[in-house]
Amino acid sequence: MAASTNRASTSADRHLHAWYELEPKTIAGGAYADVYPARHRLTGCDVAVKIFHANLAVEEGAEREIRIMRLLRHHPHVIRFYEAAVVVANGGNQACIVMELAESGELYKELCDQVISGHHGLDEAEVRRMFMQLVSGVAYCHRNMVVHHDLKLENVLLDAGKNVKLADFGFSDFFGPVQKPGADCGSLLYAAPEVCADRTDASPTRHLGPEVDMWSCGVILFAMLCGYLPFDGPDEPAIKRKITSGRVRIPHGISDGPRALISGMLQVCPERRMSIDEICAQTVEQVVRMMLGLDNNNLVEFLHRGVENQATVAYYLMLDNRFDAPTRYMWLLHDPPAVDGEERGNEAGAPDRAHIAGWRRGQLQGKGQWA
Template sequence: MRIPRHTLNISDFGGERVITSYYVQAIISRISLSTKAAQRRRVAIKIIKKSAIESHQDLLRIRREIRIMSALKHPNIIEIKEVFENAEKIIIVMENASRGELYDYLNNGGPLMEHEVRRIFRQIVSAVFYCHKHHVAHRDLKLENILLDDHMNAKIADFGLSNYFNGINLLHTFCGSPLYASPEIINGIPYKGPEVDCWSLGVLLYSLAYSSMPFDGRDFNRMIRQIKRGVYYEPDPPSTASMLIRIMLRVNADRRATIDEIADHWWLNFDQENRPIKDLPENQAILL
């Protein structure tokens, strides 16, 4: 079964309380590849025309994304190498993930073997664990925002909707992609931050395990009802990851698996040769 590419955004719910990623609004004029002569490495260059930025708030979001991505140093997060800015544009030089989107890999390659699902998802969880440890919620985790490098390692990209959280104050921006949006996002309920990423991780693992989406993106209204109720189809026989998926797709955010519980789950740590995610060296790093 082919996974549908995300074509809707949260603004399709209507109302002023929602925003979309500014990348969809053509603020970026060009994304190109370049070879840095000194290191002989391919890099991705993102050029943002300031004339296309519609508001000061959008500019602040772009700068916040740059600030967050520049601070995050993890092997499974796209690295920002350099940033240049003048009166006309912002140029961001980033690590190049040559194998493209996880979305395309999954659709073009067919169902994945369980060991590959586990390997890729462990890398994604490791990166999200690192983000949450440093009080950053991504808020737009989806197949299209997971890139693959030369060695097929997963790299989280596009932090355009990310934000800091403190565990006390609630976030009120209802953003992201509906197929991956948590019930609290759909219902317009303020949230802490990490719980919306953990729901999206459940959708990601489902898509990796079954090569399909848990919710019916072909019918918008039906999809909304399914998400609000946490109702999804589970193939028979189910994946061995089905229980992990289930605890991530709990409607009640207080009962939903946290990133610590996900990282500790037996399914992710089934292979004795793998170190527990929380013990990985990169997850012990301290943000400066």
């Protein structure tokens, strides 16, 4: 691992302490690595350094994590990767990752602070903003054939402006048309039913693709709004029973938009679970049609042809004023909504797409004024 990291570097000396001044106290830690705040000696900029523990199994995982973070480094809602380096410790070389420092820490801490102060969860307007940033980052992962496998509140970091930074790709892996068998990974409290399901002779392996990330996104959204996790219990078997049942009680105070999103993502059957594409497809074109009296066919045709008129100008102006640049970019990579006669009907138990679209636009939905 150390040798390959050195070969990938443009400098002959890639020992960490030659370039960075580390603080002694960790800001995060786990079974495989510890994270330290540090300062880049040349520029004085603050960074975070993830130092992997020295053993063969960890080194193999570190190589994969470095490869994935290099691939995803340019998205504003994925933690920024700067370089892989080497630190001399315990009589040997340990691989490490130098990355962006998220000044506001974990989303978990942000939520805990709100609960401690007497709130049930985060404000819905703030949840909507953060969740769409999270979806933008996850969509970028999936478009690059990466499944995160460990989405949870602790792995969603916030920068100084409380913008989402998706982090910790230690359990992440690539996926493709021919899926590799999946192994248990990540936190049980955020795990999809297919991850929790016991292996049987009829189904000895499980193929865990983007659908497991969508379940975890549903759990995160629920927790942000309610202040607690939807599937909890006194022990692991009890938690697994709750997850595989898929039964979740959404409090009455949650409005129709996020309620529909949660219901769509927490579907036990992966094939029925809401996908990133389905979330990204619900943009503001319905409002534009309402304002300008356009039917669906006309607006879609204008967007496909690149026509510049009052309909498309209004469409893009509303996107610009509601959502940040990376989120808009990810949506525009997807096909516009289906023309009349092509739109798919809702399955039994599937979410109401109109409610979801309204929540994302920040419109009035039931009680309460959206910002």
